Amino acid sequence: MKHILATAAATLLAVTTGLALAPSAGAAECPSGNFCVWQEAGFGGQRANWSGDDGWWESWISDTDSSWANHGISGPGIKDHVRVYENAWQGGGMTLCLAPGQEVGYNGAANDRGDSHIWATGC
Numbered sequence: 001m002k003h004i005l006a007t008a009a010a011t012l013l014a015v016t017t018g019l020a021l022a023p024s025a026g027a028a029e030c031p032s033g034n035f036c037v038w039q040e041a042g043f044g045g046q047r048a049n050w051s052g053d054d055g056w057w058e059s060w061i062s063d064t065d066s067s068w069a070n071h072g073i074s075g076p077g078i079k080d081h082v083r084v085y086e087n088a089w090q091g092g093g094m095t096l097c098l099a100p101g102q103e104v105g106y107n108g109a110a111n112d113r114g115d116s117h118i119w120a121t122g123c
Contacts, residue, residue: 028069028103035082035098035117038067041106053118056088065114067105070098072119079119086113097123 028043030036039045039061048061056062065084074080080100086092095110097120104110 028067028071028105030069030071030103032071033073034071035119036069036071037061037065037084037114039064041066041111043067043069043103043105050117055090055116057115057117062115063112066111067103068096068098068107068110069103070100072100074100077121079121081120081122082117083120083123084110084114084117086115088115090116090118099123 028036028038030047031049034049034051036047036049037057038047044067046060048058068082068084070080070082072078072080072082082098083090083094084096084098086095092115095113096104096107098104
């Protein structure tokens, strides 16, 4: 009986450890240190990425944003959150705010509304 329990525990540990180390199937391809935006939900279509603020997104991505990823660098005093706004130069309302490492494959309230963004110390 002890042997069966030990084998079962070892198997469970191996399976859960393997799951913890496996990369996420839905992980977005976004360079380290960047904020990325895709035209399609689920990180599809064309991607734009920035390492700094942008007060006026290019016309091809402006108001066509459907998924987002914050792969910014985090640390004490570093602006590591990304605030997305519905108008140029951070005007209008904030449509989305992403914490460091956060990826959003789709958000109906923010979909096709982004025009600019800034890096900030919080949401």
